[in-house]
Amino acid sequence: MKEIFGTGQPGGAPPAPAVLAAKVRTLAPSMTRSMQRVAEAVAKDPAGCAALTVTGLAERTGTSEATVVRTARLLGYPGYRDLRLALAGLAAQQQSGRAPALTTDISVDDPLAEVVAKLAHDEQQTLADTAAGLDTTQLGAAVTAAAGARRIDVYGIGASGLVAQDLAQKLLRIGLIAHAHTDPHLAVTNAVQLRSGDVAIAITHSGSTGDVIEPLRVAFEHGATTVAITGRPNGPVTQYADHILTTSTARESELRPAAMSSRTSQLLVVDCLFVGVAQRTYETAGPALAASYEALAHRHRQRR
Amino acid sequence: MKEIFGTGQPGGAPPAPAVLAAKVRTLAPSMTRSMQRVAEAVAKDPAGCAALTVTGLAERTGTSEATVVRTARLLGYPGYRDLRLALAGLAAQQQSGRAPALTTDISVDDPLAEVVAKLAHDEQQTLADTAAGLDTTQLGAAVTAAAGARRIDVYGIGASGLVAQDLAQKLLRIGLIAHAHTDPHLAVTNAVQLRSGDVAIAITHSGSTGDVIEPLRVAFEHGATTVAITGRPNGPVTQYADHILTTSTARESELRPAAMSSRTSQLLVVDCLFVGVAQRTYETAGPALAASYEALAHRHRQRR
DNA sequence: CACGGGTCCGAAAATATCTTTCAGATGTGA
DNA sequence: TCACATCTGAAAGATATTTTCGGACCCGTG
Numbered sequence: 001m002k003e004i005f006g007t008g009q010p011g012g013a014p015p016a017p018a019v020l021a022a023k024v025r026t027l028a029p030s031m032t033r034s035m036q037r038v039a040e041a042v043a044k045d046p047a048g049c050a051a052l053t054v055t056g057l058a059e060r061t062g063t064s065e066a067t068v069v070r071t072a073r074l075l076g077y078p079g080y081r082d083l084r085l086a087l088a089g090l091a092a093q094q095q096s097g098r099a100p101a102l103t104t105d106i107s108v109d110d111p112l113a114e115v116v117a118k119l120a121h122d123e124q125q126t127l128a129d130t131a132a133g134l135d136t137t138q139l140g141a142a143v144t145a146a147a148g149a150r151r152i153d154v155y156g157i158g159a160s161g162l163v164a165q166d167l168a169q170k171l172l173r174i175g176l177i178a179h180a181h182t183d184p185h186l187a188v189t190n191a192v193q194l195r196s197g198d199v200a201i202a203i204t205h206s207g208s209t210g211d212v213i214e215p216l217r218v219a220f221e222h223g224a225t226t227v228a229i230t231g232r233p234n235g236p237v238t239q240y241a242d243h244i245l246t247t248s249t250a251r252e253s254e255l256r257p258a259a260m261s262s263r264t265s266q267l268l269v270v271d272c273l274f275v276g277v278a279q280r281t282y283e284t285a286g287p288a289l290a291a292s293y294e295a296l297a298h299r300h301r302q303r304r
Numbered sequence: 305m306k307e308i309f310g311t312g313q314p315g316g317a318p319p320a321p322a323v324l325a326a327k328v329r330t331l332a333p334s335m336t337r338s339m340q341r342v343a344e345a346v347a348k349d350p351a352g353c354a355a356l357t358v359t360g361l362a363e364r365t366g367t368s369e370a371t372v373v374r375t376a377r378l379l380g381y382p383g384y385r386d387l388r389l390a391l392a393g394l395a396a397q398q399q400s401g402r403a404p405a406l407t408t409d410i411s412v413d414d415p416l417a418e419v420v421a422k423l424a425h426d427e428q429q430t431l432a433d434t435a436a437g438l439d440t441t442q443l444g445a446a447v448t449a450a451a452g453a454r455r456i457d458v459y460g461i462g463a464s465g466l467v468a469q470d471l472a473q474k475l476l477r478i479g480l481i482a483h484a485h486t487d488p489h490l491a492v493t494n495a496v497q498l499r500s501g502d503v504a505i506a507i508t509h510s511g512s513t514g515d516v517i518e519p520l521r522v523a524f525e526h527g528a529t530t531v532a533i534t535g536r537p538n539g540p541v542t543q544y545a546d547h548i549l550t551t552s553t554a555r556e557s558e559l560r561p562a563a564m565s566s567r568t569s570q571l572l573v574v575d576c577l578f579v580g581v582a583q584r585t586y587e588t589a590g591p592a593l594a595a596s597y598e599a600l601a602h603r604h605r606q607r608r
Numbered sequence: 609c610a611c612g613g614g615t616c617c618g619a620a621a622a623t624a625t626c627t628t629t630c631a632g633a634t635g636t637g638a
Numbered sequence: 639t640c641a642c643a644t645c646t647g648a649a650a651g652a653t654a655t656t657t658t659c660g661g662a663c664c665c666g667t668g
Contacts, residue, residue, distance in 0.1 A: 032645060050389060054626055064647040069627060080626065081654090085354060088389040089396030106579060108586050112440045112447070115583070116576050120435035123572060124428045131424035136416045143416065159473065162466045166567070169463065260575055263470070264568075268427060271564055272420050275410060279419070282412050336616060358655055368618040373656060384655065385625090609668105616663075626653065634645070 019132035020046075020090050023075050026133045026248045030207075030232045031074065034063040038071040042083070047091035054080045119260075126261040129248035130268050139269075142201075142243045143276035145225040146171070149199040152178040153219065155187050155212045156203040163229075163266040164203050170274045174285035187215035194224040201227045203270075205247065205262040207235020216240045229269050231262055245269050324350075324394055327379055335378065338367040342375040346387070351395035358384045423564075430565040433552035434572050443573075446505075446547045447580035449529040450475070453503040456482040457523065459491050459516045460507040467533075467570040468507050474578045478589035488515035495522035502528040507574075509551065509566040511539020520544050533573050535566055549573050 024043040028036055038061045042049050049057055057080075058065045072083035106118050146152055152171060156164030161182035171178035181187035194200055200219030204212045207230040220226045220240035228241035231249040238244050247265035278285040328347040332340055342365045346353050353361055361384075362369045376387035410422050450456055456475060460468030465486035475482035485491035498504055504523030508516045511534040524530045524544035532545035535553040542548050551569035582589040 034646065053624085055624095058647090065626075066628080066647060067645090070646095085389065085392040088392040092393030092396050108583050110583070112444050112576070112580055115579050116435050116438055116440065116443070119575050119579065120431045120572060123575075124431050127424045127428050127431075131420050134420055136420065139420070140416050159470065162470055162473075166463065166466050169466075264571070267568070267571075268424060271423050271427075272416070275419050275423065276416055279412050279414070338617070357653085359653095362618090369655075370618060370657080371616090374617095611666105611668080613666095614664085617661090619660095620658085622655100622657070624653100624655070626651105628651070629649090631648095632646085634643105636641100636643085638639100638641085 020075070020086050022129035022132035022248065025129055026231070026246060027074060027233070029249050030234050031071070034061075034067045035071045035074065037061045038063060038068055039075070042071075042087065046087045046094065050084055050087035050091055122261060123264045126248055126264045127268055130265040133246050133248055134269065134272065135244075135246065138243045138245055139272060139276065142227045142245060142273060143280060145199050145227070145243070146176070146201075146273065147277045147280035148197075149176070149225070150197045151194070152176060152199045152201065153187075153190060153194060153215075153224075154178065154180045154201045154203065155182075155215045156180065157182060157184070157209055157211050159263050160203040160205060160209075160212070160266060163263060163270055164201075166267065167201070167203075167270045167274065170270075171277065173288060174274075174278050174281060175288040176277070176281075181215065184211035184214065187211075188218055191215040191218035191224075192222065194219045194222050196223040196225075198224040199227065200224045201229065202237055202241070203229045203266055204235075204237055205231045205249075205266070207232030207237045209237070213237045213240065229266060231265070245273070324379070324390055331378060335375070338365075338371045339375045339378065341365045342367060342372055343379070346375075346391065350391045350398065354388055354391035354395055426565060427568045430552055430568045431572055434569040437550050437552055438573065438576065439548075439550065442547045442549055443576060443580065446531045446549060446577060447584055449503050449531070449547070450480070450505075450577065451581045451584035452501075453480070453529070454501045455498070456480060456503045456505065457491075457494060457498065457519070457528075458482065458484045458505045458507065459486075459519045460484065461486060461488070461513055461515050463567050464507040464509060464513075464516070464570060467567060467574055468505075470571065471505070471507075471574045471578065474574075475581065478582050478585060480581070480585075485519065488518065491515075491519035492522055495519040495528075496526065498523045498526050498528040500527040500529075503531065504528045505531040505533065506541055506545070507533045507570055508539075508541055509535045509553075509570070511536030511541045513541075517541045517544065533570060535569070549577070 021043055024039045028039055031039060038057065041057070041061050049060075052060060054065050054068050058068050061068070069080050072080045075083060077083040077086065106115055110118070152168075154164040154168050156162070161180070164180040164182065168178040168180035179190070181190060191200060198219070200216055202212045202216040207228070213236055216226055216228065216237060217240045220242075225243075226241050227243045227245065228237045229245045229247060230237050231247045232238075233244055233246045247262060247269055249262065249265075278289070325347055328343045332343055335343060342361065345361065345365050353364075356364065358369045358372050362372050365372070373384050376384045379387060381387040381390065410419055414422070456472075458468040458472050460466070465484070468484040468486065472482040472484035483494070485494060495504060502523070504520055506516045506520040511532070517540055520530055520532065520541060521544045524546075529547075530545050531547045531549065532541045533549045533551060534541050535551045536542075537548055537550045551566060551573055553566070553569075
């Protein structure tokens with residue numbers, strides 16, 4: 001069997017220096033234990049790790065050279081050598097005056113003002129990570145597909161279901177035929193209707209939500225162009241996805257469920273997708289947006 | 305010879321990445337012809353050279369590996385490997401020097417990468433604004449009311465409807481009785497059921513969405529504690545609100561409907577409200593969160 | 609003009625580093 | 639518990655870097 005790891009991102013994602021920290025955060029959950037140790041060490045002390053050889057880093061993290069190389073691959077680099085280069089770059093950037101973001105958990109007895117500050121900061125971080133980790137090539141492909149689609153179906157369950165609805169609502173506003181499906185059975189029965197030229201989009205943070213994967217699989221097998229918006233670019237859902245849009249995965253805690261930051265991340269991706277499509281179809285999207293704005297104005301009371 | 309550079313590292317310490325260019329200029333005259341070629345190439349295109357192996361750089365400069373290594377030594381590095389790392393650092397610093405102003409609107413012909421950057425930046429700004437403008441006293445009051453409520457109803461239409469659902473979903477997870485109403489008629493008929501001790505929350509960006517104000521009015525008149533989450537702290541909706549949580553109002557443009565940033569803002573407020581309530585009811589919320597997490601895990605296929 | 613002393617240079621060997629392979633270890637679901 | 643798949647590290651294999659070493663070149667001198 002072929003090595004599944006090496007693929008990483010087939011779409012030729014260039015290894016970037018500044019987005020490395022974001023990538024670590026995004027991909028950490030989909031890593032194995034030893035790889036996480038390596039990733040953590042790398043994220044914690046870029047300068048120190050850049051000075052180490054592959055053997056040295058393996059020793060420091062208590063793993064083997066092979067694992068270090070595998071981690072480098074997962075982070076999108078051809079090998080450890082390149083990761084090391086990026087690490088040096090990151091270290092240099094950090095060196096040149098940057099305040100390290102202080103992220104503490106929210107605890108039960110935090111005053112409200114602090115809760116607000118921490119939540120806002122966290123979501124900002126999530127946005128930055130997502131933007132940094134988003135592959136614009138994949139995004140472009142998804143935009144092209146959606147802009148020319150006969151029909152667009154979006155699948156999502158739970159919190160992701162709301163994101164799916166948000167996307168569908170917006171696409172409808174610019175004159176596209178878009179539906180959000182939050183019921184697994186209905187989703188599948190609708191997916192059967194799809195064919196080449198249609199687009200199916202699955203939104204799942206974990207990348208392994210069966211109820212969402214199933215309709216995507218059906219759509220995929222019926223020839224539709226499929227897009228996965230997920231936090232686990234290696235998850236099962238990507239198996240049936242022509243294009244993969246990666247959301248960031250911030251660490252969660254008891255009082256801050258994963259749903260919170262993943263939702264922020266998903267929404268940003270969805271917004272990007274939407275704006276991209278709106279650009280592409282500006283001829284019709286522009287007037288449509290204006291018209292829907294007009295229509296809404298009449299639902300508002302006039303006072304004040 | 306005396307060390308004239310500001311490295312502050314006398315002896316065999318590795319030179320900093322930033323002073324590399326200066327070193328090249330200073331030491332160039334004392335170099336041999338071939339070494340000068342190498343030094344020049346390195347100074348002119350750090351990024352490009354960092355990507356080359358010792359053999360590659362030798363070829364590009366028309367010299368040999370040995371010469372490259374000798375040059376690296378002359379510049380103060382133990383070997384080419386370390387010069388290369390410094391080069392990568394330098395490249396990264398130069399790269400990060402460019403901070404493009406993102407204050408402009410998104411236009412039809414923006415490349416996707418820029419769309420992503422602008423959207424992310426904008427939403428970050430929105431979060432900061434919201435956090436800054438949120439009145440923690442009002443928030444505290446709303447939290448207290450919600451934490452002790454017999455029942456919580458949330459009203460929202462369109463994009464705000466999704467936020468309402470998000471809030472209700474989360475509150476349900478920690479064991480509270482919460483419902484989101486997106487149908488105006490049903491919302492009103494349900495609002496009639498409310499009484500003192502219950503909480504009604506209206507979410508409307510414009511503050512003047514009749515379909516949302518009406519149920520809140522009914523709830524208010526039936527004695528429920530009412531909360532308004534709105535971008536217009538003076539809007540009609542506040543007339544029937546005991547507590548007002550203000551969301552930020554970012555400027556909109558044709559390709560970036562107001563719904564986008566207002567949604568981000570609303571979600572942050574809703575999250576704050578939720579976390580506050582979860583803190584307040586930690587006795588029951590903690591276990592409930594853990595339990596719902598457990599339950600979800602089984603809906604996911606095995607990892608990878 | 610030839611010669612000797614010095615420096616400079618690069619091909620190839622020697623070493624270090626990185627990558628791949630493979631088989632045992634470990635965990636997971638039926 | 640067993641079967642299966644995944645994870646992991648030791649060691650072999652491939653690259654890259656460093657060192658070695660002999661020849662080329664420059665230049666002043668006899």
